[in-house]
Amino acid sequence: MEKKSSKNIFVEGPIPASFIADSIAKHATKTSIGGHSIFLGQVRADQIGENAVAAIDYTSNVSMALEKMHEIREEIFSKYALTCMHVYHSIGLVKTGEICLFVFTSSKHRKSAIAACTDCVEKIKTELPIWGKEIFENLGHQWKENN
């Protein structure tokens, strides 16, 4: 079912800052780039009544998410003058303060990079079949809702 061209976006657990740095450093050879826009999602220690969120456990309908991400990628590239775009989303447990989403767009000019990144983040949140289970410190849970 999955198209061969669908790139994997899933990272087991949190996305380390060193991974982000490596990703940035790899673009030094692409000297037509003038601007990078990056969005990072970080797990918040939300207080819900008596409970505090300690982590989010992410699950996904992986093959469907990758197909959909491939569509989103094609749409974004047709809409904005981008040099490249990279998307990574955590799967499994990500503790508060850790990074769960990394969207990285690069372009000759800043405006396309910024607009594409913002657009892509919105689409990821609303269109990818991914679910976050907020695990409380007392090990209870509730399911995350996006707004």
Place this chain on the structure above:
Amino acid sequence: MEKKSSKNIFVEGPIPASFIADSIAKHATKTSIGGHSIFLGQVRADQIGENAVAAIDYTSNVSMALEKMHEIREEIFSKYALTCMHVYHSIGLVKTGEICLFVFTSSKHRKSAIAACTDCVEKIKTELPIWGKEIFENLGHQWKENN
């Protein structure tokens, strides 16, 4: 002349990816943050007639730039619900493919982080007394113009 509260934003030479990673990692303890927005300016190898840009040499009216950046910071914080904002700009020589500007905003919700970052980048480009001298491979030069 310089206000005591004006933070230095200038980095000698290019901004290393490891510096960006350290900056991201420092925010892991701020567990009220849900989203980070980052803009990175990278020096482009623009072709101008026969000449190719090899580097940009940045100079600034430093004390005035820091005063102005302090004003921009106050304006951005009054306008958006931010947890924090960090700005770094290169001074001196930055080669093509290297990072010359790093703007980093963090907020509880993604929308304020993204809007504040974009706004701040525009203000940095138009309001800070900084000049870029584009050095060609043949060592000629022209002065950068922002659009």
Place this chain on the structure above:
Amino acid sequence: MHKQISICFFGQLTDITQCNTLAIDNPGTVSLLQNLLVRQYPNLSHSKYTIAINNKMVIEDQPIPENAIIALMPPFSGG
């Protein structure tokens, strides 16, 4: 055996079903499947979800092909 289909439950739906997947005989159509699932898991009737057959979203009632993989998906909450 090859008349079976697989049902995959995601997100908060697994709190109701207590399982991620289920293999059942093909009931024929999406609406017949939904009737069957609500009998087995009454709380599903209070849940908001979309259905995909072989990774394609289902808009209206339709036949279920043999060996189909059916996904029941509550509202997404990635990021």
Place this chain on the structure above:
Amino acid sequence: MHKQISICFFGQLTDITQCNTLAIDNPGTVSLLQNLLVRQYPNLSHSKYTIAINNKMVIEDQPIPENAIIALMPPFSGG
């Protein structure tokens, strides 16, 4: 000696002046200063720049205080 002021040139203006700073006797006002600078560096008259006195932007002609630091700044091109 304490009637002197400092002029700082930035960006492409330094291609014209071939120096970054200049210490001169205070000519009294911004417009008198501009006349003096254009006599010394005729190409300055073709250049677009703003002026700051002690880090404050100058909007219209005004007296120059003693020991002032004057900045001549072409359009900004940071980032």
